[in-house]
């Protein structure tokens with residue numbers, strides 16, 4: 001299988017462990033990730049908060065390059081994924097927008113391809129059976145809270161993926177790896193990512209609610225499929241603990257890190273030493289390292 | 290009297306209201322004020338109005354108040370409201386539209402830091418084609434006056450080798466710059 005791969009800006013910096021894990025896991029599964037040559041930033045929230053045309057055009061350029069190859073785009077960042085879907089929809093429903101966009105990008109984007117998120121890719125395109133075939137080490141004893149966040153599943157009218165209130169696909173993958181998924185109610189609560197720099201106090205409150213619920217539900221760690229969620233949840237964990245006088249010490253993994261671990265890759269190969277919340281003691285305790 | 294005042298407000302704001310509806314594709318009159326959006330909104334606790342109130346104010350024609358509201362700047366676009374709204378109002382897109390129009394029309398920005406952040410972020414994309422984190426931090430800190438912003442986490446980023454001090458310049462940055470140019474032309478053309 002071949003799919004266009006759009007790492008997005010985070011995966012080359014703050015989300016490097018996700019990038020490394022994706023590549024290793026894809027290779028093992030026999031998938032060719034065709035990185036979109038010379039891709040540009042999707043614009044993230046600043047673009048759609050500032051203009052109605054800009055985010056569509058920025059994403060259409062990347063989508064157009066993949067469309068020329070006849071490929072859909074795997075977007076491991078939930079924010080990029082969501083913005084790409086919005087661009088596909090706009091180009092397909094608004095003739096005027098399509099004309100303006102194509103004029104701006106100097107290409108003829110037709111809107112015939114689409115974006116796929118990482119969980120959807122593993123669950124729907126690859127399938128649990130194929131994943132199970134590659135498992136070398138069961139992640140027994142690891143209690144995982146699957147955190148989907150907002151943009152992977154919401155709004156459902158746009159994503160048409162899983163369920164916005166109680167999604168299951170990531171849980172099924174984690175279960176297949178032999179880990180234990182906990183039942184908890186905050187799978188899709190917002191972590192406030194977009195306000196991380198301009199209004200940090202919001203992040204402390206929202207992430208505190210998420211971690212305290214995960215902890216109360218018995219989780220050892222969280223797993224996400226988004227570098228923005230992952231960064232936001234780990235980066236301010238120490239500040240959150242201080243602000244609310246609590247202790248979480250809870251790493252947040254990307255889904256492909258856990259898949260990679262069960263495929264037999266070492267934590268180091270998967271970039272697990274690059275986390276802001278150390279993964280070392282948990283990996284040691286569960287005998288994964 | 291109340292009713293008379295309300296009708297006057299509606300009349301005065303008629304063209305702005307139809308501009309909002311046309312650009313956002315959201316018909317605020319569909320809302321029956323159930324409050325589901327407000328209940329699940331993660332930022333209502335710090336904003337002046339809830340999403341339900343923003344919609345109600347638009348129904349009443351109070352466009353000035355809406356354009357000056359902090360809610361339209363604090364909305365993180367999580368989509369909770371839209372996912373649950375029994376009347377299917379795309380509120381995050383409504384807020385995006387209100388934010389854009391509020392700036393175009395010269396209303397004071399209720400949350401300056403959000404605006405400065407967005408602007409700094411996009412500047413780096415416009416010039417390099419991608420997000421340039423170190424550049425964003427410098428721009429944001431000098432322009433917002435929060436010189437120490439991000440400094441609590443910067444050492445950790447550097448130690449892990451996650452943030453490069455240098456930008457990544459894509460080859461197609463002229464194409465990206467052209468997208469921004471077209472955007473400005475369209476804004477000017479209106």
Ligand code: SF4
Nearest residue numbers: 320322323324326374
């Ligand atoms: S959830 Fe929808 S119908 Fe209910 S108050 Fe909000 S916008 Fe109106």
Ligand code: SF4
Nearest residue numbers: 330364365367368370
């Ligand atoms: S999309 Fe905006 S208004 Fe709606 S719930 Fe999320 S933050 Fe609140």
